[in-house]
Amino acid sequence: MEGVKMKILALKRKEKTVIPGFGLTFGISLAMLSILILIPLASILVYSFRLSPSEFWQLITEKAVLSALFTSVGCSFIAAIINCIFGVILAWVLVKYDFFGKRFLDGMLELPFALPTAVAGITLSKMYSDTGIVGKYFAKFGIKISYTHIGIIIALIFVGIPFVVRAVQPILEKLDNQYEEAAYILGADRKTTFWKVIFPEIKPALLTGFGLAFSRGIGEYGSVIYISGNSLKEHTQVISYVIMQKLNYVDYPSATVIALVMLIFSFILLFLINLVQMNQFKRTNNI
Numbered sequence: 001m002e003g004v005k006m007k008i009l010a011l012k013r014k015e016k017t018v019i020p021g022f023g024l025t026f027g028i029s030l031a032m033l034s035i036l037i038l039i040p041l042a043s044i045l046v047y048s049f050r051l052s053p054s055e056f057w058q059l060i061t062e063k064a065v066l067s068a069l070f071t072s073v074g075c076s077f078i079a080a081i082i083n084c085i086f087g088v089i090l091a092w093v094l095v096k097y098d099f100f101g102k103r104f105l106d107g108m109l110e111l112p113f114a115l116p117t118a119v120a121g122i123t124l125s126k127m128y129s130d131t132g133i134v135g136k137y138f139a140k141f142g143i144k145i146s147y148t149h150i151g152i153i154i155a156l157i158f159v160g161i162p163f164v165v166r167a168v169q170p171i172l173e174k175l176d177n178q179y180e181e182a183a184y185i186l187g188a189d190r191k192t193t194f195w196k197v198i199f200p201e202i203k204p205a206l207l208t209g210f211g212l213a214f215s216r217g218i219g220e221y222g223s224v225i226y227i228s229g230n231s232l233k234e235h236t237q238v239i240s241y242v243i244m245q246k247l248n249y250v251d252y253p254s255a256t257v258i259a260l261v262m263l264i265f266s267f268i269l270l271f272l273i274n275l276v277q278m279n280q281f282k283r284t285n286n287i
Contacts, residue, residue, distance in 0.1 A: 048260045059257045072239040076217030079156035083213045087164025095172040112159045117222025125227040147229030155223040160213030167209030211273040
């Protein structure tokens, strides 16, 4: 019997799969990863290490660079917070209710992924300008949207909302309604049920969506380049625009230094997002 089992195991190992063997697929994956990601990132590190610490600090502390960095981080953080609030509401509506046009609304959430960001930027800047369809009503009260921080936040909300909705939506779909019913039976009101029963379940996914929307906003270029106005005086320059400006002026050292700082920041965000996902996996699998 043992001999028969060994032969069966050997035959299973020799079974052909649709994808080639581990050696070939691993080699292709490693080659693509190196060409598209590792080598470009390594070139940034190598070029940055040619600069002395004083030169590095001088380039990164330029007025325009610091202003753009604070603008990008601040506006991205505010936009990510707003996306978390409305993203949960959107996900809740899509999961808990059936209504006419539900599939259309669900599909429209993918629009920021499919639409070229430059097209979104041009459309938003025109719509929220003082003569635009929406902006003209705010202009009557002296509120300017385009070419201000408000416009930047709106653009970042547009590109970041799908990350939050798509992160929270699967958790709400798997959440058993019996937990809510049990809370109601025990006397809890809607507010208590949400914060004590529902929110702890969606919190890890919400943090993941927040991190993804936040990181996307910091590096966003196309959707904010038109609506921001790119004014150093008004502090509406974003960090991606400053990098592009440095490259246009053939100032490669400054562009590389800024890119390195953003790279480090992105790795920190990626690490935190993965940490949240690992904790969620351990929690759901009782590890």
